[in-house]
Amino acid sequence: MSEESKWELYEELPHLEQRRPLWETLDDELAPERVLYPGSYVDISPSFIFRDVTYVDMDQRCPAFFADGAVQQRVPYSFQFIHGDYREPLEVAPVDLLLSQYAGPISHYCKQYVRLGGYLLVNNSHADAGVAALDPDWELVGVVRGSRLSRDVDGYFEPKPGRVANRADMIESMKPIGYTKTASNYLFRLKSAGNVRNE
Template sequence: MKNGIVETYQTYASKIGNRKALYGAVAKEFDIRTAIYPGSHIDIAPSMVIPKVTYIDNCKGAIDFFKRMDAIREFIGQNKEYPDACEIYFLGQDFTKPLEIEESDLLISQYAGFVGQAAKKLLKVGGILLSNDSHGDATLARFDEDYGFIGIVDRQNRIRCDGLDKYFALPKGKPVYLEAVRSFGRKRKGAWHQQD
């Protein structure tokens, strides 16, 4: 890798936005101690607010980045917001294949496909799935009986647990077509609004 991990991560964070406040708000609200992040690429912000995080990604950029684990641990050690030692693990593999990892308090799904479906076994009963809907993963979780919809995080990273009926609802009570979400995901955003 040409640059050091700090520079590589900071360049990445400047593109995706610093998500420390998002992960920190969720960790604080739900007392999260452990997390699994399939499709993480090099978004290591969770480790700044959660003591034990396992990252999973099968792309070369992520695999190369996480080879520098000592430097990553040192960087997190200098920037973490909890007193415990940080525990950081990385698996450079396909998260849809069987994974031998302990269940965690939090499963993170950010722009990486149907993580909430593929990796739900890695979540403790009563654990939290933090998902955006970029690829339709939040929609699938919303209508999945294994999950309960307990809140949203707003743009100011405030967690709101009331008035949830208005989310994932189509105008005039039209049904959501989950097969369309699974088939098209992000390629046809809004596909689940139509049956065809």
């Protein structure tokens, strides 16, 4: 695969127009020093904004993409890539921000890598926002519409009539339930140690 075609893997991703403005908002609001992005595929957009990002993915195309010199030259900041399954132990330092975008129950498996008081940005495409909402270690502190962050979190994660939110079922099935009020992304803060590793 040519250098140009490696970059085309990134340019083919959906939602690119929303991602960089959202990262800018989070950088302004949270100023995270270290970011972890499990299930990233080739979405290197956080490295246009955040100075220290670790990407994790199992896809066989990812190692060549992240190792490619032409790709590295296109982003302003350094990054690390781990080729593997985020459900297995990772060698990463505690992070300030965990990103969960379209990749399963990351809030459950990767909570241990977030420092106390750190944050999770998560959408609900694979039920992970609902999983986090039922985890007592996470506290909902913001919701995102487009790239705007609101601190008004009242009324979110109330199931629609006839729907039942079961955390274990959502982790296993990765299927979201319906809620009466939704946003494109949700911001949680880690308020309790639980099984968190902090060094």
